[in-house]
Amino acid sequence: MLNDKQFLRYQRQVSLPEVGENGQVQLGQSHVLVIGCGGLGSAACLYLAAAGVGKLVIVDDDIVESSNLQRQAIYREQDLGTPKTSATAKQLAELNPMVQVRTINKRLEPSQLSLEVMLADVVLDCSDNMPTRQLINKTCFEQSTSLVSAAAIGWQGQFAVFDHQESQQSAACYRCLYPFDELKQTHKCSESGVVGPVVGTMGNYQALAAIQKLATGKFHVKANELHLFDGLKMQWQKLAITKDSSCQVCS
Numbered sequence: 001m002l003n004d005k006q007f008l009r010y011q012r013q014v015s016l017p018e019v020g021e022n023g024q025v026q027l028g029q030s031h032v033l034v035i036g037c038g039g040l041g042s043a044a045c046l047y048l049a050a051a052g053v054g055k056l057v058i059v060d061d062d063i064v065e066s067s068n069l070q071r072q073a074i075y076r077e078q079d080l081g082t083p084k085t086s087a088t089a090k091q092l093a094e095l096n097p098m099v100q101v102r103t104i105n106k107r108l109e110p111s112q113l114s115l116e117v118m119l120a121d122v123v124l125d126c127s128d129n130m131p132t133r134q135l136i137n138k139t140c141f142e143q144s145t146s147l148v149s150a151a152a153i154g155w156q157g158q159f160a161v162f163d164h165q166e167s168q169q170s171a172a173c174y175r176c177l178y179p180f181d182e183l184k185q186t187h188k189c190s191e192s193g194v195v196g197p198v199v200g201t202m203g204n205y206q207a208l209a210a211i212q213k214l215a216t217g218k219f220h221v222k223a224n225e226l227h228l229f230d231g232l233k234m235q236w237q238k239l240a241i242t243k244d245s246s247c248q249v250c251s
Helices: 004-014 020-028 039-051 066-069 084-095 110-119 132-141 196-216
Strands: 031-035 055-059 100-104 122-125 146-153 156-162 223-230 233-241
Touching: 020 039, 020 100, 020 196, 039 055, 039 110, 039 196, 055 084, 084 100, 084 110, 084 146, 084 196, 100 146, 100 156, 100 223, 110 132, 122 132, 132 156, 146 196, 156 196, 196 223
Parallel strands: 031 055, 031 122, 055 100, 122 146
Antiparallel strands: 146 156, 156 223, 223 233
């Protein structure tokens, strides 16, 4: 049950019929792994902490740079030169001290990643490179852990949920969508630029999907569906993600 302090803080959420007091208690007992504290992760972490997620584990090996401040709104000028995980944890503690935050200021080796994924209820892939994304996908599939993925570049964003806790026989995975060893290297935002609110929108979508799952027991957004956002025209598209029968991960 919620104590008086928790009830007052989360009353707007508790009043939602899909959440209620039981859902808020479930949120408070949940464990989310966020990999990447850039534009996606910094936005997602703020809303996850504000919503009352019980435990956040945040992973990043980068430091805060001046160019980050245009789109990573969790950071401040005084954070320049400090590890992103430390700066994020400080902001989250000031936002909601009831949330436990553990930081990992390095890139995870496969064995440690496997352990962290196994402990988590939901994983948010907020990384910025394809090898890391593919490793996270493979590990989540092997551990049957739900994965919420997003990316952004320029004016474009994308978002998808892979509910590996459900039956894995017919469901696609991230590698089905992007067989990275068969594709050309994608551009990075440092090369092509990116609009800050587009990244924030994708990060907020990740937080929203995670809160759905943790508070209500299921994703209400359809899994294995790619959501494409055009920030210039303010339009969304949805595409089905088909399972690749020759996928090296899920087949």
